[in-house]
Each structure stands twice: as structure tokens, then as C-alpha cells.
Amino acid sequence: MDFPIFINKRIFWDADTATMDMQLHKDFIITKVFEWGRLAELKALLKYYSKEEIAEALTTQKYLSKRTHQFAAVILDIPKEKFRCYTERLLRPNAWPV
Secondary structure, eight states: OOOOTTSOGGGGTTSOGGGOOTTTTHHHHHHHHHHHOOHHHHHHHHHHSOHHHHHHHHHTOSOOOHHHHHHHHHHHTOOGGGSHHHHHHHHSTTTOOO
16 A cells, blocks of 8 residues: 655655555654654644554554653643653663763
8 A cells, every 4th residue: 555645754764665555654653753753743643643652552552662652642632651762761770862
């Protein structure tokens, strides 16, 4: 399946976008766009997926950068403590210093 025009394939340098499905791989796609996408791509992603789908994908991720974690918490209006990456970071404070 071809990606919609709003997703720049540079974000998915490590994946074969020709075999990716927007629904089947939505957690991976949402996470990558939030981590590496530009504002226009984020806006389009928010129109393509529901807020609940995006929240589910991001709150269950074991690792998100602090920047992405804090940005997603504000955009989605979810307390930062509800993210799995937050509790993982507390358990291993020196594992990921970024």
C-alpha cells in the first residue's frame, strides 16, 4: 500500500513502506511521525487517526524521547504519568540519558 501524501518516506528510512498498512502498522507509524515528523505531517496524522488511536499508540510505547513524550502529553491532554515510557524511565533513570 502506498503511504498517503502527507507522510514523508524519510521518516521510515529503516522500514519497507511498500509493505506497510496504515491500520495494521498504525502504532509504528504514529510513533515514527511523532518522533521524526514535521508539523504538517503531525497535523495530517491527527486528521487521519482519531485522538484515541494516537493516544493508545503513544501511551503504550516503551520508549519515547523526552521531547516527544512531553509534546504528546500536551497535544493529547494526557498526564505524563500515564505514558509507559515515563514509568520505564523512572525504573531505569540512567539507561537513556536523552
